[in-house]
Amino acid sequence: MDFDALFHRLYPSLFRYLNRLTGDIDVAEDIAQEAFVRLLAQDLPDAEARPWLFAVATNLVRDRARKQERRQRLLKAEPVLPTASPRPDEAVERREQIERVRAALGRLAPRDQQLLLMREEGFTYEEMARTVGVAPSSVGTLIARALRRFAGAYAQEAGNDPRQ
Amino acid sequence: MTHVSEGVLQAFLDDELEPVERGAVAAHLLACPACRAELDRLRADAAVFSAALAALDVAPDLVAARRRIVPGPRVRIGPQRSIASTTRRAAVRAAVLVLLGAAAASAAVPGSPVRRFVVNVWHEATRLVVGTPERPRRPLPPPVATAPAPPPAEAPTAGVSVRPYEDRITVGLGALPANARIRVRLVDGDRATVEASGAPRAPRFRTSPGRIEMDGAARDVRIEVPRSVENAIVVVNGRPYFQKSGNAVRFLAPADTAGAEITFQLRP
Numbered sequence: 169m170d171f172d173a174l175f176h177r178l179y180p181s182l183f184r185y186l187n188r189l190t191g192d193i194d195v196a197e198d199i200a201q202e203a204f205v206r207l208l209a210q211d212l213p214d215a216e217a218r219p220w221l222f223a224v225a226t227n228l229v230r231d232r233a234r235k236q237e238r239r240q241r242l243l244k245a246e247p248v249l250p251t252a253s254p255r256p257d258e259a260v261e262r263r264e265q266i267e268r269v270r271a272a273l274g275r276l277a278p279r280d281q282q283l284l285l286m287r288e289e290g291f292t293y294e295e296m297a298r299t300v301g302v303a304p305s306s307v308g309t310l311i312a313r314a315l316r317r318f319a320g321a322y323a324q325e326a327g328n329d330p331r332q
Numbered sequence: 333m334t335h336v337s338e339g340v341l342q343a344f345l346d347d348e349l350e351p352v353e354r355g356a357v358a359a360h361l362l363a364c365p366a367c368r369a370e371l372d373r374l375r376a377d378a379a380v381f382s383a384a385l386a387a388l389d390v391a392p393d394l395v396a397a398r399r400r401i402v403p404g405p406r407v408r409i410g411p412q413r414s415i416a417s418t419t420r421r422a423a424v425r426a427a428v429l430v431l432l433g434a435a436a437a438s439a440a441v442p443g444s445p446v447r448r449f450v451v452n453v454w455h456e457a458t459r460l461v462v463g464t465p466e467r468p469r470r471p472l473p474p475p476v477a478t479a480p481a482p483p484p485a486e487a488p489t490a491g492v493s494v495r496p497y498e499d500r501i502t503v504g505l506g507a508l509p510a511n512a513r514i515r516v517r518l519v520d521g522d523r524a525t526v527e528a529s530g531a532p533r534a535p536r537f538r539t540s541p542g543r544i545e546m547d548g549a550a551r552d553v554r555i556e557v558p559r560s561v562e563n564a565i566v567v568v569n570g571r572p573y574f575q576k577s578g579n580a581v582r583f584l585a586p587a588d589t590a591g592a593e594i595t596f597q598l599r600p
Contacts, residue, residue, distance in 0.1 A: 175398055180491060180525070183392040188385055197397065204401045262387070269384045284381060288495070290522050293348045308348065309339030315377040322384055 171208070178218055179204070181289050182225060188285050189229055191270050199228045219291070223299045226282055272322035280314035287311055336360055336367050342374055382495055383541040391537050394527075395488030490534055491527030491554075497542025499562035503555055504545040508569055513552050514596040516566060516574050518559045518581075525556040568596070 179200060186196035203225040212220055273281060279300055286296050297304040336344075336357055343349050344357045361368050494501070501524040505514070528535045528550035535548020546553070557564045557576060564576040568585075573596050575582045581594075588595045 172398075175401070176394070179394060179397055180392055180493065183397070184389060184493075187390060188388050191388070193390060197392075197400075201397065201400050208401075265387045269387050272384070285385075287346070288382065288385060293343065293346070306339070308341075308343035308346070309337070311346070312338040312342040312374055312377075315342075315374065315381055318384075319377040319380045322380060 174207075174214070174217060175204070178221055182221060185222065185285050185289050186225055186229065188273075188288075189226070189281060191266075195229075195232065199225050199232070202228055219295045219299055222286065222289075222291070226299070230278070268322065268325040271325050272318055275321040276314055276317055280310065280317070283307065283311055284314050284318065335364065335370075338370060338374065341367065341371050345371065345374055345378065379497070379541065382497070386494060386539045386541060389492060389539055391490040391492045391534075393488050393490060393534075488534070489527060489529040490537070491525055492537045492539055492544055492546075493523040493525035493556075494539050494542060494544055495523050496558065496561045496564075500542050501557060501561050501564040502543045503557075503564075503566045504543070505553060505566070505568045506545070506547045506570070507549060508553070508598060509549045509551065510598055512550065512598045514555065514566070514568060514573065514598070515553070516555045516557060516594045516596070518576075518592050519556045520559055521556070522558050522560065523556075524558060524561070524564070525554075527554045528552070568598070 182200050182203065183196055186199050187193055190196055190199070203221050206224055207217060207221055210217075210220070276284070279302075282300055283296055286299065291299075293304050293307040297307050302310065340349070340353075340357060344354060349357060361371065503524065503526055505526075508514075524544065526537070526544045526546055528546060528548060530551030531548045533548065535546050535550050538545045555566060555574075557566075561576065562578060564574070565572055566574040571585070573583070573585045573587075574594065575584060583594060583596075585596055588597075
């Protein structure tokens, strides 16, 4: 396993997936790093490294979300949904656009989010089915319905914009 | 007429059907306006999703990420050492340290046998090697003040990628210096990628469906264009350099080719 080749082939895609899934660049970097470190301890054939890496990274996201939820409960605070870190140089319009996308994505079930985001990274139905734990024959239907729900939610979020 | 289910249509759209089933669906679509309309709707939903996601994307800092994952130049791939082996090594190191510490402490006590032994060995060694009593050492020259390490001269490698939109990829590169090198490669994947290195400051990327724009004084830009995309164009500092139309590829500026890679070297 040539680590550098593997890193350059997989890291950009994994980071993009995690950033889209969590809405937090720092969390995405941390989890991508941890997943890669775990990959180094494995002895996987090249073809299996990518689905393995994404599955581990998704589990790490879930673990982190659970811990955060527990912490929020302990603090008796309102649950905080992950949002994109605001940056001073980001235009207001861009921030609002990001919030709309995140809100629409947040209306999907975690499994549907994962399927759609893995599809964007070019995974096959077989790989997605194995990672998510569904029958390969159901992936097409799940994706079609999730895309429809996202399109509806996204249109609704855009309609909520008072300027439109 | 039995219509095609939305799951199968989605799989048709994602090129996930076996050739025989794909042929059957294609034949059905020719004769069924309702399924064609459904396919268009699925395609539109997918396009909305891809376009919306582009707003979330930021370029990863690959150099920093690489450094964080494997801090040193030596990379150990494969199963790590077992905990038992690591513990054994640590125990041996600790024992050696304790023995050395005890010997040093004994040698420090005046009149101790360890001290006498060390002094005798030292005098014998000096006599054999130098032949004369040890001379006082010359004082070491004062340490030369060294300049602090210069800050990194270049921003880390950064890059973004997008999927084609309506079978088209557009890459626009702006503010490139006169000596920049641009390498374009046709790849088997389904995403176009732009990666820049050698820039004094991190270049700025903007993405929208099927489009990547980059502004920055990068000296080395690598572009990957999916072989499967119908139309692709690379524009550098406002001038088209590379165009793909179907299977035909055109260079609109002087270029070197090596294998599947085309290199453009900007001239002052």
